[in-house]
Amino acid sequence: MKIQEADAKSLLVAQGLPVPPWEVAHTAAEARAAAERFLAAGAGQVVIKAQVLVGGRGKAGGVKLAATPDDAERVAEAILRLEIKGIPVRKVLVGPAADIVKEYYLSAVLDRASRRIILMGSADGGVEIEQVAADRPDAIVTIQADPLLGLLAFQARQMAFRLGLGAHLKDAVAIAMGLVRTMQADDADLVEINPLAIVRETGPDGTAIERLQCLDAKITLDDSALYRHPALEALRDPDEEDPADREAREAGLTFIKLDGTIGCMVNGAGLAMTTMDLVKRAGGEPANFLDIGGGARADKVAAAMRLILADPKVNAILVNIFGGITRGDEVARGLIEAREQQERDVPMVVRIVGTNAAEAAILLEQARFETAATLDEAAQRAVAASKGVVA
Amino acid sequence: MSILIDRTSRVVVHGLTGREGSFHGAAMLAYGTQVVAGMTPGKGGQMALDGRVPVFDTVAEAVRETGADTSCIFVPAAGAPDAVMEAAAAGIRTIFCITEGIPALDMIPVVEKVRAAGARLIGPNCPGATSPGRAKVGIIPASVHREGRVGVVSRSGTLTYEAVQAMSDAGIGQSTCVGIGGDPVIGTTFLDVLQLFAADPETEAIVLIGEIGGAAEETAAAWAAEHLRDVPKAAFIAGRTAPEGKRMGHAGAIISGGAGTAASKVAALEAAGFRVAGSPTELPQLLRDAGYRG
Numbered sequence: 216m217k218i219q220e221a222d223a224k225s226l227l228v229a230q231g232l233p234v235p236p237w238e239v240a241h242t243a244a245e246a247r248a249a250a251e252r253f254l255a256a257g258a259g260q261v262v263i264k265a266q267v268l269v270g271g272r273g274k275a276g277g278v279k280l281a282a283t284p285d286d287a288e289r290v291a292e293a294i295l296r297l298e299i300k301g302i303p304v305r306k307v308l309v310g311p312a313a314d315i316v317k318e319y320y321l322s323a324v325l326d327r328a329s330r331r332i333i334l335m336g337s338a339d340g341g342v343e344i345e346q347v348a349a350d351r352p353d354a355i356v357t358i359q360a361d362p363l364l365g366l367l368a369f370q371a372r373q374m375a376f377r378l379g380l381g382a383h384l385k386d387a388v389a390i391a392m393g394l395v396r397t398m399q400a401d402d403a404d405l406v407e408i409n410p411l412a413i414v415r416e417t418g419p420d421g422t423a424i425e426r427l428q429c430l431d432a433k434i435t436l437d438d439s440a441l442y443r444h445p446a447l448e449a450l451r452d453p454d455e456e457d458p459a460d461r462e463a464r465e466a467g468l469t470f471i472k473l474d475g476t477i478g479c480m481v482n483g484a485g486l487a488m489t490t491m492d493l494v495k496r497a498g499g500e501p502a503n504f505l506d507i508g509g510g511a512r513a514d515k516v517a518a519a520m521r522l523i524l525a526d527p528k529v530n531a532i533l534v535n536i537f538g539g540i541t542r543g544d545e546v547a548r549g550l551i552e553a554r555e556q557q558e559r560d561v562p563m564v565v566r567i568v569g570t571n572a573a574e575a576a577i578l579l580e581q582a583r584f585e586t587a588a589t590l591d592e593a594a595q596r597a598v599a600a601s602k603g604v605v606a
Numbered sequence: 607m608s609i610l611i612d613r614t615s616r617v618v619v620h621g622l623t624g625r626e627g628s629f630h631g632a633a634m635l636a637y638g639t640q641v642v643a644g645m646t647p648g649k650g651g652q653m654a655l656d657g658r659v660p661v662f663d664t665v666a667e668a669v670r671e672t673g674a675d676t677s678c679i680f681v682p683a684a685g686a687p688d689a690v691m692e693a694a695a696a697g698i699r700t701i702f703c704i705t706e707g708i709p710a711l712d713m714i715p716v717v718e719k720v721r722a723a724g725a726r727l728i729g730p731n732c733p734g735a736t737s738p739g740r741a742k743v744g745i746i747p748a749s750v751h752r753e754g755r756v757g758v759v760s761r762s763g764t765l766t767y768e769a770v771q772a773m774s775d776a777g778i779g780q781s782t783c784v785g786i787g788g789d790p791v792i793g794t795t796f797l798d799v800l801q802l803f804a805a806d807p808e809t810e811a812i813v814l815i816g817e818i819g820g821a822a823e824e825t826a827a828a829w830a831a832e833h834l835r836d837v838p839k840a841a842f843i844a845g846r847t848a849p850e851g852k853r854m855g856h857a858g859a860i861i862s863g864g865a866g867t868a869a870s871k872v873a874a875l876e877a878a879g880f881r882v883a884g885s886p887t888e889l890p891q892l893l894r895d896a897g898y899r900g
Contacts, residue, residue, distance in 0.1 A: 437711065483855075485763065537764040
């Protein structure tokens with residue numbers, strides 16, 4: 216699960232990491248009021264950042280500076296009118312603009328290949344790390360945390376020295392350790408600070424001081440662990456969750472909406488992806504990824520059918536079930552039930568093999584469903600139906 | 607021969623008295639697998655599967671009383687890492703963890719400890735393994751198999767059934783079929799299984815079934831290019847149409863930052879001499895094209 220920058224920053228603060236103050240504003244007026252507070256507290260400028268769960272906010276015009284409350288209101292209004300990668304901006308983060316001396320990159324990532332948490336750092340911060348990895352892989356430092364003990368202090372020091380942060384050793388070590396601690400405390404897959412920056416601030420005596428600050432934060436949480444973090448589950452942003460996604464999640468289905476016209480209902484993630492691939496190969500476009508999971512009963516099948524049909528672009532449906540734990544006759548009953556309830560009629564091709572496939576075949580034949588024997592055939596017929604060709 | 611599981615394997619099922627455990631435990635027994643024990647804390651002394659299998663309170667007892675050397679875990683996600691640790695501590699050599707939805711970070715120390723104990727973990731979130739005609743552990747339906755000499759390794763469940771059924775229908779049997787699991791942190795990788803197949807005299811061809819996410823297929827392909835040069839090899843990769851940044855059902859099936867794409871995996875496998883199918887139904891023909899005559 217992705218969470219908003221402001222929520223990610225709260226999780227970092229909870230682990231004691233240095234993050235500059237911020238406020239979240241839902242309207243231009245709120246942004247103005249927040250800006251007034253930060254400017255009155257001594258900030259030279261404020262930064263206003265779109266809060267959306269997609270990357271590339273800066274490039275899309277979703278991150279801007281403002282020097283006065285009027286400015287802040289104008290800028291916030293413009294950002295709140297934006298749509299970034301299809302997602303309307305509904306809120307902005309407002310904070311004091313940092314006087315940046317140098318930017319770094321630092322993240323804790325679950326690394327599949329080594330089966331460890333790795334700490335990844337680069338002295339080339341503020342740009343996309345994928346770009347750095349592609350252009351200059353040598354500029355990225357990686358350190359594997361101990362699988363039993365986590366990140367050790369000497370490893371954090373090693374990272375700090377290799378990034379050239381020797382002058383800020385204590386802070387850099389605390390931040391590195393804090394990243395991994397955040398990851399473990401919140402069951403995150405990724406905790407990323409980009410940029411981690413040396414910022415110039417004015418000390419209490421009026422002299423300039425330089426210190427490390429986490430200026431941005433990105434955290435993705437492990438969905439499988441949310442059951443033991445009710446407070447984190449509450450960070451799910453209802454503004455950015457598609458209603459269909461919510462219905463799917465609540466019904467225990469894995470559903471991902473795509474752009475095509477052929478609705479797919481499958482049991483098992485690998486087979487669901489394969490079914491999409493075969494639809495595409497047969498010349499069609501899948502409308503969704505939908506895994507009904509193992510052992511799905513009739514009610515789950517009916518919920519899946521509602522989700523598929525809620526997409527107005529869907530003009531054909533392909534059901535592909537390879538029964539193992541899932542019983543074919545249960546799915547067939549669910550399909551028959553769902554068809555009685557559904558409000559629009561869409562051509563459907565059903566293929567059920569494996570456990571109780573024979574019983575399923577009888578039920579489907581009695582109910583006059585169009586069936587297919589192989590997956591390739593089912594995909595071709597669904598594509599033909601979608602294109603209005605009578606198979 | 608075969609790998610990981612055969613007629614001599616003595617299996618203890620964690621959660622044998624539960625819904626999944628009893629259903630699949632019975633299917634394993636019916637297939638001829640030596641299911642020698644069940645393990646459910648508090649139900650020690652009972653008999654399960656119609657009085658055929660004794661249940662113990664601890665894995666250590668099950669091992670001591672029955673000589674179990676293989677375990678199959680059906681317990682819920684919250685208790686599954688502990689079940690793996692208990693099996694390893696009791697001296698079990700081969701641990702299959704079927705359980706899905708285990709938090710990924712929980713598995714990091716578990717994988718490390720299992721490795722240090724000299725045991726092998728398959729999964730979690732895997733369908734298990736079958737050595738057709740000999741034994742099966744896990745949830746793969748017996749009906750898809752046929753005895754033979756092709757080693758199959760996959761990250762998926764039902765997709766594996768689909769591919770294996772297609773092979774069996776075409777008269778191509780399997781030495782062992784292994785599902786390694788769809789999670790980001792798993793005990794046994796594609797590479798590990800290819801190495802086992804390479805050492806198995808009865809495995810004469812390889813089928814690898816991968817999907818988007820990570821780079822385990824690429825790593826395995828690189829090894830196969832060198833060590834399995836003369837072995838007929840075919841592969842299928844699911845997720846050619848999967849969008850970037852979305853988790854496609856399996857926790858590990860995600861393209862992020864342009865890495866883990868189907869295209870990258872297909873290219874790596876083809877460069878390593880695998881024939882890559884556009885549909886699982888093409889795998890039998892591709893094995894023939896690659897020179898497999900079994």
